[in-house]
Amino acid sequence: MSFYEDFINSLKDKFSNNHLNNENVSGAIAAELILISSVLLSALLLRHISVILTAIIILILIVLIFTNLPISIKLFSEQDDSMDKMMFYCIIALGIIVSVIYWGGI
Amino acid sequence: MIGVDTQLLALLTAGALIIIGLFAAILIDNLIKKIVGLSFIEEGVNLFIICLGYKEGGVVPIFLPGMDSNWFALNSAYPLPQALVLTSIVIGASTLAVMLALAMVLYKKYGSLSTSKILNHKTDMGDEE
Amino acid sequence: MNAMIPLIVIIPIIAALLLNLFGKNNKTIKVIAFIVGIILPILTLITGYGLHYFGGHQPLSLSNISGLPSYISSTGLYNLHPAITYNFTSLSKVFIFMMGIVVFLSIFAYLNSEKRASGPFLFLVFMGTASVSAMMMSDDLFNMYVFFEIAALIQTGIIIASKAEDNYETALKYMIIGSIGGPILLLGIAILLAIAGSVNITDIVNIVNTSLIRSPQTRPIVLFSFGLIFFGWLYASGFPPFHVIKSSIYSKAEPYAASVLQGMSLLTLVAFAVVMFRIFGKLNLFKGAVLLISIMAMVLGVSMAVMQTDFRRMIAYLSVGELGFVGLGFGLGTRFSITAGLFQGINELIVTALLFIGLGAVVYLTNTSNTRRLGGLISKNESMAIMVLLGGFAMAGVPPFNGFRSKFMIIEAALNSGFPEISVIAILVSIATFFVFVKAFYSIYLKPQPTDLEFVHETIPRSMVFAVAVLLIICIVLGLYPGLVTNPIAELIGGLL
Numbered sequence: 001m002s003f004y005e006d007f008i009n010s011l012k013d014k015f016s017n018n019h020l021n022n023e024n025v026s027g028a029i030a031a032e033l034i035l036i037s038s039v040l041l042s043a044l045l046l047r048h049i050s051v052i053l054t055a056i057i058i059l060i061l062i063v064l065i066f067t068n069l070p071i072s073i074k075l076f077s078e079q080d081d082s083m084d085k086m087m088f089y090c091i092i093a094l095g096i097i098v099s100v101i102y103w104g105g106i
Numbered sequence: 107m108i109g110v111d112t113q114l115l116a117l118l119t120a121g122a123l124i125i126i127g128l129f130a131a132i133l134i135d136n137l138i139k140k141i142v143g144l145s146f147i148e149e150g151v152n153l154f155i156i157c158l159g160y161k162e163g164g165v166v167p168i169f170l171p172g173m174d175s176n177w178f179a180l181n182s183a184y185p186l187p188q189a190l191v192l193t194s195i196v197i198g199a200s201t202l203a204v205m206l207a208l209a210m211v212l213y214k215k216y217g218s219l220s221t222s223k224i225l226n227h228k229t230d231m232g233d234e235e
Numbered sequence: 236m237n238a239m240i241p242l243i244v245i246i247p248i249i250a251a252l253l254l255n256l257f258g259k260n261n262k263t264i265k266v267i268a269f270i271v272g273i274i275l276p277i278l279t280l281i282t283g284y285g286l287h288y289f290g291g292h293q294p295l296s297l298s299n300i301s302g303l304p305s306y307i308s309s310t311g312l313y314n315l316h317p318a319i320t321y322n323f324t325s326l327s328k329v330f331i332f333m334m335g336i337v338v339f340l341s342i343f344a345y346l347n348s349e350k351r352a353s354g355p356f357l358f359l360v361f362m363g364t365a366s367v368s369a370m371m372m373s374d375d376l377f378n379m380y381v382f383f384e385i386a387a388l389i390q391t392g393i394i395i396a397s398k399a400e401d402n403y404e405t406a407l408k409y410m411i412i413g414s415i416g417g418p419i420l421l422l423g424i425a426i427l428l429a430i431a432g433s434v435n436i437t438d439i440v441n442i443v444n445t446s447l448i449r450s451p452q453t454r455p456i457v458l459f460s461f462g463l464i465f466f467g468w469l470y471a472s473g474f475p476p477f478h479v480i481k482s483s484i485y486s487k488a489e490p491y492a493a494s495v496l497q498g499m500s501l502l503t504l505v506a507f508a509v510v511m512f513r514i515f516g517k518l519n520l521f522k523g524a525v526l527l528i529s530i531m532a533m534v535l536g537v538s539m540a541v542m543q544t545d546f547r548r549m550i551a552y553l554s555v556g557e558l559g560f561v562g563l564g565f566g567l568g569t570r571f572s573i574t575a576g577l578f579q580g581i582n583e584l585i586v587t588a589l590l591f592i593g594l595g596a597v598v599y600l601t602n603t604s605n606t607r608r609l610g611g612l613i614s615k616n617e618s619m620a621i622m623v624l625l626g627g628f629a630m631a632g633v634p635p636f637n638g639f640r641s642k643f644m645i646i647e648a649a650l651n652s653g654f655p656e657i658s659v660i661a662i663l664v665s666i667a668t669f670f671v672f673v674k675a676f677y678s679i680y681l682k683p684q685p686t687d688l689e690f691v692h693e694t695i696p697r698s699m700v701f702a703v704a705v706l707l708i709i710c711i712v713l714g715l716y717p718g719l720v721t722n723p724i725a726e727l728i729g730g731l732l
C-alpha cells in the first residue's frame with residue numbers, strides 16, 4: 001500500500017495541483033504497467049541476435065526500471081510541448097540514425 | 107585555378123552549411139536568428155543537389171543546331187539537378203516567409219523574441235483552477 | 236496514357252484556387268466545396284488502373300523509335316523513364332477513395348455547423364487532399380518531396396486557422412521541426428540521385444537492387460540514404476520522436492480539420508513506406524529499424540494517451556499510436572503482414588475521423604475539451620454518444636468492427652513470422668486503448684454533470700450526426716466484408732514482392 005502512497009505523492013510533486021482525481025492516478029498506473037511490460041517484452045526480441053546479450057540486457061533493464069520508478073510520470077514530463085525537449089530528441093534521433101546506419105553498415 | 111577540385115569544395119561547403127544550420131536550430135535563442143539559421147539547412151541541401159550536375163570542363167546542356175550528338179552526350183553537364191533545385195529553392199523561400207510571419211505575430215503577442223519564453227509552454231496533467 | 240489520373244490531383248487544386256478567389260461569397264463557396272467533395276471519391280472509383288507519362292515522354296523501349304545506336308538500345312538506358320510518371324494502382328485507389336470520403340464528410344460537417352464558411356480554410360483542405368493523392372500516385376521521388384513540403388505548409392496553415400489557444404506557437408514549432416525533417420529527406424533523395432542517376436522510383440529500384448547493394452563501395456552510400464529518408468519518413472508520419480508535435484497539431488486544430496490532418500499523415504506514411512520498401516526492402520536493417528520504431532510508436536502513443544485529461548489530445552496520441560501498427564506490417568515484411576498493416580491504416584483513417592468529428596460535437600456544445608470539467612452529456616444526444624462509444628470499440632479492436640479484423644491479421648502475421656513478443660505487445664496496446672475509451676466515455680458522457688458547465692450551443696448539428704453515422708456504417712461494412720479492401724491491396728503487394 002505504501003507504494004501507492006509514494007506514487008500519489010510523486011504525482012503531486014511534479015504536478016502541484018489542488019486536486020488529482022482517480023482519472024489521473026488510474027491513467028498513470030496503467031501507463032506504468034504498459035511501459036514496464038512492453039520494454040521487457042521488446043528486449044526479448046533480441047534473442048534473434050544472441051541469447052546471452054538478451055539475458056544481460058534484461059537484467060540491466062530490470063535494475064534500471066526498479067531504481068527509477070515511477071517511469072510514467074518521468075516520461076510524461078519529458079514529453080511536454082516545449083521546444084527544447086522536442087528539438088533535443090529530434091537531434092538525438094538523427095544522430096543515432098546516422099551513426100548506427102552509416103557506421104554499423106549491416 | 108589548376109588542381110582545385112571545384113565539385114569537392116562545393117560539396118564541403120554544402121555540408122558545412124547543413125551543420126551550421128543544425129547548430130542554429132539547437133543553440134540559438136533569438137527567434138529570427140534561429141529561423142535564418144534553419145534556412146541554411148535547406149540552402150545547403152540545394153547546393154548539394156546543384157553540384158551533382160557538375161562536369162569538369164563541360165558545356166551548358168543546350169543542344170544547338172550543328173552539334174554532334176555523341177560529343178554533346180559526352181561533354182554536357184547533367185541538366186536534371188538544375189531543374190529540381192528551382193522548385194526546391196521556391197519551397198525554401200515560402201517556408202521561410204511563413205515562419206517569419208509567425209515570428210511577427212508572436213512578437214506582437216509576447217513582446218520578446220526569446221524562444222525559451224515563447225516556445226516552451228508545457229502541457230499540464232492536472233487542472234488549471 | 237490515362238488522362239483521368241492527373242485529374243485526381245488537378246481538380247482539387249483548381250477547386251482550392253476558386254474557393255480562395257470567391258472567399259467572400261458564402262453561398263458560392265459552400266456549393267463549390269460540396270460539389271467537389273462529392274466528385275473526388277467518384278472520380279477515383281471510375282479511373283482505370285495504369286500509368287500516366289507527363290508530357291507524353293515514355294521510356295524508349297515503349298515508343299516506336301528505331302535505329303538507335305547500340306549504346307542506348309542494348310543497355311539499361313533503353314528502359315529509363317525520362318519524365319514524371321504517375322502510377323494509379325489498386326492501392327492508390329483504395330486509399331485516395333477513403334481519404335475522399337473522409338474529406339467530404341469533414342467538409343459537410345464544417346459547412347453546416349458554421350454560418351460563414353471560410354474560403355482560405357477550404358483552400359487548405361483541398362490542397363491537402365491534392366497533395367496526398369499526388370504522393371500516393373507518383374512514381375518520382377522528387378515529385379513526392381515537393382508535395383510532401385506542400386502538405387507540411389498546409390498542415391501549418393490549418394493550425395493557424397483554428398481558434399485554439401497557443402495555435403501560433405504550435406504552428407511555429409511544427410515549422411521549425413519541419414525545417415530539419417524536410418531537408419534531411421531531400422538530402423537522402425539527392426544521395427540516391429547521385430548514385431543511381433535518376434529520381435524515378437522504378438529505375439532506382441532496378442539500379443539499387445541489381446548492382447548497388449552488392450558492391451562494397453556503394454553499399455554504405457545506399458545505407459546512408461536509407462537512414463536520411465527514414466528520418467524524413469519519421470517526421471512525415473508522426474513516429475517518435477515527432478509524436479509529441481504531431482499530436483499537438485491534431486489537438487490544436489478544429490475537430491473536422493483534425494480528421495483531414497490525420498488522413499494526410501496516414502497517406503504520407505503509406506506512400507513513403509511503400510517507396511522505401513521497394514527500394515530498400517532487401518536490407519535487413521530496413522525491417523529492424525521499422526519494427527523498432529513502430530513498437531516505440533505504439534507503446535508511447537498509448538501510454539501518453541492514457542494519462543491525458545484533454546480528450547482531443549487523447550485521441551491525437553491514440554491516432555499516432557495506431558500508425559505504429561501500420562509500420563509493424565511493413566517491418567515484418569511478408570505479403571500477409573503488409574496487407575494487414577495497410578488494412579489497419581484504412582481502418583484507422585475511418586475510425587479516427589469518426590472520433591474527431593464525434594468528439595468535436597462535444598467541443599461544439601461546450602467549447603472545452605477538458606474531461607475534468609465535462610460530464611453528463613449523454614442527455615444531449617444519446618445516439619451520438621453511442622456512436623462515439625462504438626467508434627472507440629472499433630479502434631480498440633472489438634468484433635465485429637474493422638479494427639478487430641486488421642489487428643487480428645497483424646497479430647497472426649507476427650506469430651507466423653516468429654515474433655510472438657510483438658503479438659503480445661499489440662494485444663497489450665489494444666487493451667490499453669479500450670481502457671482509454673471506457674475512461675473517456677465515462678468522463679464525458681456518464682459522470683454527473685458539474686454545475687458550472689455552460690453550453691455554447693444547445694443541439695448538435697444534424698450534419699455531424701450524419702457524418703459520424705456514415706463512418707460507423709463503413710466501419711461495420713469493412714468489419715463484415717474485409718475482402719473489399721484486402722483483396723485489391725494484396726494483389727498489389729503480391730506484385731511488389
